[in-house]
Amino acid sequence: MLSVAIFLPLLGAIALLLVKGFTERTARLFAIGASVVPLVVMVVAWVRYDGGAGFDLVESVPWIPTLGVGYKVGVDGVSLPLAAMTALLFLVCVAYPVDLRGKPRHYFAAFLFLEAASLGVFLALDLFLFYVFFDISLVGMYFLIAVWGHGDSQRSALKFFLYTLAGSLVMLLAILGLYLASDPRTFDMAELIRQQPLNGDGLRSGLVFLAFVVGFGVKTPIVPFHTWLPPAHVDAPGPASTVLAGVLLKMGTYGFVRILLSMMPETFQRFALPVAIVGVVSIVYGALVALGQSNIKRMIAYSSVNHMGYVILGVAAAAAGMGSDEDGARLALSGATLEMVAHGLITGALFLLAGSIWSRAETYEVDELGGLAGRAPAMTGAIGLAAFASLGLPGLAGFVAEFQIFAGTFAIYPVLAGIALLGIVITAALFLRMLQKAFLGYLPDRWLAWPDLTRTEVVALAPVLALVVVIGVAPSWVLDVIDTTASTLVNGP
């Protein structure tokens, strides 16, 4: 069943490339249809998920037996919420209006291709397969930025591709290190979790761990590997930014949980403190740099660096607390996992709205905007809600996640948690400043005819923002699923 979620969008992409008869409208409807299916699949998977230890809803076919490679997909409490969030975001992005530059078939094909790759990353239970999806997501995003972006989009796309390919190749070396240490040799994740081939304090374990951290760190991104992110975001079309921030960044943090925490927990425990410090640096640095931006997209991009820092801090705290402070560790880990979902929804919405601003004004500079609240109440409300969720207002999804991360981390790394709190304060300042500059004050004459959100935009944003509120008010239905796996993980192997 899960395979349908991966291959249907892929088939849709191929169909869009091959059949020439599509108009913009029919291509969009076709793409929406093709991306509804994965969402339905993920909802059904959510209902059918049994919540036990290990993986559920597994589908497995041998692929390259001599190398120990299989096609194997399945879910657990960490991947299921991420995959569901991915399916939702893609549906919304496909539906969201954007300038297609007269190439609707190719645009939607690229999007569906990217959807297949992204779902594949979260559903894969084989490291080879994981890497395949991890890497082809770069190809899809490269074309989306280069063809449908603006500004110096080709350069940004190239930078994105080179940086993240470098990151994934470093990860590939680490995967090979893990693979070569396993006996019998396998890429099967469940088998590697059982074997724990490089779990300990040898030099080899340390190097493989470091390579994984660098590989995932580029994707996440953590400071100092983040420099590809802002240009890619700024020059990408709105929906592509949404997918980049909402989905692609999660592949890095997901790797921290899926591979480092599950397959080499003791090694992770040994290096938990440096990883946590890197997380805190990302938190504070991301927030400070975001504060200095006047470009809305750059601002959101750097706030993503800040938010991903919370995730890294939470995961590192979980690794440190494993076996000693299990309650704190479980709290930090489920908070980090929920933060991935919450950030996907919140920042996804913010980038879509930034895209809407661009389609109206061809600028992202807050200083050129102003007073839009009176002209565009719906847009102001939507951005306001997303911004408050992003800065961690109680009652919204971001708060639940960050509260858990901090609650868990305080028990384990009190000083680091204290420093990280600074990030929340700075983020609050930056989002309030953005709202004030762009939406309050005087309305410049050139924006007198600023149109509010269209019906399509409202319909597309509504489910995302609704989920932000629902998870904020009643998070237990998500947290219960996450906890099934989080509690197993922190109890150690």
Next chain:
Amino acid sequence: MGGMGGMDMPLGSVGPEIFLIIGAVVTLLYALFAPRRAQAGAAVLALLTLAVTAAGSAVMLQGAQELTFYDTYAADDVAVWAKLIILVVGAVTIGLSVEWFATDPRHGEYYALLLLSVLGAIVLAGAADLMGIILGLLLSSATGYVLAAFHRTSARSGEAAIKYYLLGALTNGALVYGAVLLFGLGATTTLVGLTGALPGADTTALVAGTALMVLGLAFKLGAVPAHAWVPDVADGAPAPVAAFLTVAPKVGALIAISRLVLALPEDQVGWRLLIAVLAAATMTLGNLAALWQDDVRRLLGWSAVSQSGYGLMAVVALGRSDLAIPSMLFFLVAYAVANLAAFGVVIELRGRADRNTYAGLATAQPLLALALVISFLSLVGVPPLAGFTAKLALFGAAIDAGYTWLAVLAVVNTVVSLAYYLRVVAPAYFSPLAAPVPVLGTWAKGVTLACAAAVVLLGLLAGPLLESFDVSELRPG
């Protein structure tokens, strides 16, 4: 010891090679006597020859895995697979050549030469004897020079051939000197004999002999320090010849190097480190030189150099990793189809070289542009294309053999290589169409697209192929 037809000279075990010679002679005779309008018939004869040879080779798979002809020639699966790869490369080259040479009144001879060049590469892959290596290498080289110069009135073609020839003469000479040294030390030319005789021989002479032989084989491989001909041939030789010469000899040379080093006493000759350094230098130099190339054909030439460096990683891992031989063969297959597809696009575009003239290719020729992207991404090693599985296996083999630094360097090079491949892809996809795009014909296009499809399929269906390569043993190892 048996005589002619006895146990040690079973003609059947070189049946494919003999048939290839007969086919080449028949094709040549046909070309000599056929009228100009019927010269293309030679292509049909050559294709038939290749098909029969391939069928005759395929039945030898999973045979006795032994040396034959007084231990001078290997009949193991590696040799058979190499034969099959080289034969397919030859057939693809013919498919790419027919329209390219259609205006040449004497192109019938071309196919006979091509068959002999195929034979040279095949002999190189099977040789288990120093004389056999020399024979295969010289046959491959001599035909290669003429093929590179086949545009008789083109100064560039002539220049490429002369450069190829001069470097070839030097390095072929080195190979022969090296062989003489090893023969002098071991009193035999068979590799199996040398394996027993070389340990304890004078180390200086041993190292000198090895170095000279590796130099000669590096020429065929297009590896440092004998790589300089590759970009010139890629650029100046007839494009189908460039496609062939950057692939087929490489298959033979990589396997010949492997057989040679396995016969050396490792405690006296540190061949593993030597090959690792050559691999590192080759991949790095090839990539750096390709980085700012605006000429797509030269770019492909330098990329061919860098790919040789990746291929040598498998040699480094010989005897230390189970992945060495499967990764080598799979790499050769993956490299061959991707490189042929890339050159195929150039050929179908009538040899178009300036990367800026690729602007808007995706609009004018969407399938060709797609073939170009697929082949380039496979050469980079992006999954799920064939080149990815090849690189994964190569990296794994190198790490397994204790050469992690080489794998790390290969990763750095892979990232660098993405930059220059995208320098061609970007105008093709992101720039508007500047001028009409004249193309060559349906054969070249069909063969090119088939190669691109093979790049995808070999990546997705790598399982069975890797399984076949896994049982391969390398004689006389």
